[in-house]
Amino acid sequence: MITKEATAPAPAPARADHEPPRPAKKRRPAWDEVPRWQIYLPLGVYLVFTLIPFYWILLFALRPAGSTSLVPWPITFEHFEKVWTDRSFGTFFQNSVYVGLATLVMTTLVALAGGYALARFDFKVKRAFMLALLCSQFVPGALLLVPLFEIFAELQMINSLGSVIIAETVFQLPLSMILISNFIKNVPYSLEEAAWVDGCGRFRAFRVVVLPLLRPGLIAVGSFAFVHSWNHFLFALMFLNNQEKQTIPVGLNTLMSADSVDLGALAAGGIIAAVPVVLVFAFIQKWLITGFSAGAVKG
Amino acid sequence: MAQAAAVAKPPAPPRRRRASATPRRLPYLLIAPAALLMLGFIAYPVISVFYYSLQEYNPTKPWRNGFAGLDNFTKIFTDDPVFWDTLVFSAKWVFVEVGLQLLFGLALALIVNQTFVGRGIGRALVFSPWAVSGVLTSAIWVLLYNSQTGITRYLADMGIGEYGTSWLSDTSTVFSAAVVADLWRGVPFFAILILADLQSVSKDLYEAAEVDGASRFKQFWHITLPHLKDAIILSTLLRAVWEFNNVDLLYTLTGGGPAGVTTTLPLYIANTSVDAHDFGYASALTTVAFVILLFCSIVYLRLSKFGGDNK
Numbered sequence: 001m002i003t004k005e006a007t008a009p010a011p012a013p014a015r016a017d018h019e020p021p022r023p024a025k026k027r028r029p030a031w032d033e034v035p036r037w038q039i040y041l042p043l044g045v046y047l048v049f050t051l052i053p054f055y056w057i058l059l060f061a062l063r064p065a066g067s068t069s070l071v072p073w074p075i076t077f078e079h080f081e082k083v084w085t086d087r088s089f090g091t092f093f094q095n096s097v098y099v100g101l102a103t104l105v106m107t108t109l110v111a112l113a114g115g116y117a118l119a120r121f122d123f124k125v126k127r128a129f130m131l132a133l134l135c136s137q138f139v140p141g142a143l144l145l146v147p148l149f150e151i152f153a154e155l156q157m158i159n160s161l162g163s164v165i166i167a168e169t170v171f172q173l174p175l176s177m178i179l180i181s182n183f184i185k186n187v188p189y190s191l192e193e194a195a196w197v198d199g200c201g202r203f204r205a206f207r208v209v210v211l212p213l214l215r216p217g218l219i220a221v222g223s224f225a226f227v228h229s230w231n232h233f234l235f236a237l238m239f240l241n242n243q244e245k246q247t248i249p250v251g252l253n254t255l256m257s258a259d260s261v262d263l264g265a266l267a268a269g270g271i272i273a274a275v276p277v278v279l280v281f282a283f284i285q286k287w288l289i290t291g292f293s294a295g296a297v298k299g
Numbered sequence: 300m301a302q303a304a305a306v307a308k309p310p311a312p313p314r315r316r317r318a319s320a321t322p323r324r325l326p327y328l329l330i331a332p333a334a335l336l337m338l339g340f341i342a343y344p345v346i347s348v349f350y351y352s353l354q355e356y357n358p359t360k361p362w363r364n365g366f367a368g369l370d371n372f373t374k375i376f377t378d379d380p381v382f383w384d385t386l387v388f389s390a391k392w393v394f395v396e397v398g399l400q401l402l403f404g405l406a407l408a409l410i411v412n413q414t415f416v417g418r419g420i421g422r423a424l425v426f427s428p429w430a431v432s433g434v435l436t437s438a439i440w441v442l443l444y445n446s447q448t449g450i451t452r453y454l455a456d457m458g459i460g461e462y463g464t465s466w467l468s469d470t471s472t473v474f475s476a477a478v479v480a481d482l483w484r485g486v487p488f489f490a491i492l493i494l495a496d497l498q499s500v501s502k503d504l505y506e507a508a509e510v511d512g513a514s515r516f517k518q519f520w521h522i523t524l525p526h527l528k529d530a531i532i533l534s535t536l537l538r539a540v541w542e543f544n545n546v547d548l549l550y551t552l553t554g555g556g557p558a559g560v561t562t563t564l565p566l567y568i569a570n571t572s573v574d575a576h577d578f579g580y581a582s583a584l585t586t587v588a589f590v591i592l593l594f595c596s597i598v599y600l601r602l603s604k605f606g607g608d609n610k
Binding site for chain 1: 407429582
C-alpha cells in the first residue's frame with residue numbers, strides 16, 4: 001500500500017503525454033482519488049469508538065483497585081493474579097483452548113469431507129442436503145438447549161467438554177461446509193484430473209493439488225470455528241455444571257453476575273478472554289477477507 | 300500418508316476399476332459424518348421440540364406432565380402478554396440493529412477499501428471488535444456504563460449528563476445503551492462481508508464510468524450498489540436471524556431487564572425453560588419463533604428478489 005501511495009502523483013504527468021495505452025494504465029480511477037481527509041476523518045472517528053472500550057477494559061485491568069485515574073499508572077497485575085488463580089481463569093483458559101482447538105479440527109475435517117462431496121459430485125440427496133444446510137441456519141441453538149441437554153444426559157456427556165465440542169461443531173458445520181465447497185469449486189477440476197492421469201489416486205490428488213490451494217479458505221473456516229466456540233457461552237453454561245470444567249465466557253458471566261461486581265477482576269478476565277481471539281484475527285484478517293470473497297459471496 | 304501411497308501404488312487396471320467404482324459411494328461416505336451429526340444434534344432436537352410443544356412437560360411438576368394438545372399455543376396467543384411484549388421488542392431490536400449495522404458497515408467497508416497509508420493496521424483495528432463477542436462485549440460495556448466509574452462519570456465531569464446514572468438500569472436509556480454495545484461488534488462483521496465483495500468489483504467499470512464523466516456518487520449508485528446487492532441481501536438476512544436468535548449479549552448485559560424491557564423472544568424462551576423448567580411451554584414458544592423466523596425470511600427473500608438479476 002505504501003508503494004501505491006508513492007506512485008499516486010504519477011498520473012498527472014502520465015495524463016500529459018498522448019499515448020493512449022499508458023494513461024489508461026497509469027491513471028488511477030476516481031474511486032481511488034478520494035480526498036485523504038474523507039478517509040482519515042470518518043475512519044478516525046470510528047477508530048475512537050472502536051478503541052475506547054478496549055482502552056477502558058485495559059485501564060480497569062491495570063490500575064489499582066479504587067483508582068479513578070484515566071491513565072493506568074502505576075501499573076499493577078494484582079487483578080490478573082487474582083482472576084487467574086482465585087477465580088480459576090487458569091483452568092477456564094485451558095478448557096477454552098481445548099474446546100476451541102477440538103472444535104476447529106472437527107469442524108474443518110468434517111466440513112472438508114462434506115464440502116468436497118458437494119463441490120465435486122452429483123448425487124441423489126444433494127439438493128435435499130443443501131436445503132437442510134440452509135434451513136439449519138434458522139434453527140437457533142439457544143432454543144434447542146433442552147433437547148440437547150437431554151441427548152447429552154442420555155449419552156452421559158453432561159459435565160464433559162465433549163458435549164460442548166460436539167454442540168459447537170454441529171452449529172458451525174453448515175456454514176463451514178457451504179464455504180469450503182465454494183472454495184473447492186473455485187479450484188479447477190481439470191487440475192485434479194491431470195493429477196489422476198499422472199497416476200495419483202483421488203485422495204492423493206486432493207491432498208497434493210487441491211489442499212494447498214484451499215489454505216486461505218481453511219484458515220478462514222478454522223479460525224471462525226475457533227473464535228465462535230471460544231466466545232460462545234450458552235452451551236458451556238448449560239452442559240457443564242462443574243466449575244473445573246467451565247470455559248472463559250461462563251467465568252466472565254459469573255464475575256458479572258456476582259452481587260458486588262469486582263470491576264478490576266472483570267476487566268482482567270475480559271482481557272484474558274480477548275487476547276487469543278484478537279491475536280488470531282490480527283494475523284488472519286487478510287486471509288479472512290480473501291477467503292470470504294472466494295467463498296461466501298458467490299454461494 | 301501411508302494410505303495415500305498405497306492408493307497410488309497399484310498397477311493401472313485395478314486402479315481404473317476403482318476410479319469408476321468409488322465415486323458412486325464416495326459422496327455419501329464423505330457427507331456421512333456431517334449428515335449424522337446434524338441429524339442427531341439438530342434435526343432430532345428440532346423434532347423433539349415440536350413434540351414437546353404439544354405436551355405439558357415440567358420436570359419439577361411431573362404429576363401434571365402429559366399430552367396437552369394445542370393448549371400451549373392457545374395460551375401463547377390469548378393469555379400471555381409477555382409473549383407479545385418480547386415479540387415487539389425482538390422486532391424492534393433486530394430492525395434497529397441490522398439497519399444501523401448495514402449502514403455503518405457499508406460506510407466502513409467503502410472507507411477501508413480505499414488505498415491509503417496505514418490501511419492494513421487500520422483494518423485490523425476497526426475489525427478487531429468482531430473477534431470479541433457476546434459475553435466479553437457485555438463485560439466491556441458493563442465497565443463503560445458503570446454508574447460509579449463508568450464513562451458517565453467522566454462525561455459528567457465535562458458537563459454532559461449527570462453523576463451516578465447507569466444507562467443499563469434506566470428503562471429510558473437501556474435500549475440505546477444495548478444497541479450501541481451490540482453495534483460495536485456488529486458493524487465490523489458487516490464491513491468485512493461487504494469489503495470481501497467490494498474487492499471483486501472490476502476496476503474497469505469505474506474507469507469506464509470515469510471516462511463518461513460519472514460522479515463518484517453516481518459510480519457508487521450504478522456500479523457498486525448493484526454489485527453488492529446479493530451480498531447485502533444475504534448478509535442482512537443472516538445477521539437478522541443471528542441477532543434474533545442471539546441470547547449471549549442481552550442475557551449477560553441486561554439480563555432482559557430492567558423490568559423486562561429488553562427481553563427478546565429467545566431470551567424469554569431461555570428463561571421459561573432454564574429458570575422456570577416449563578419445557579412444554581418453552582417448546583411451544585420455540586415453535587412459534589421458528590415459524591415466524593421462517594415466514595419473515597421467505598417474505599424477505601421474495602421481496603428483495605434475491606439472485607434475480609444474475610440469471
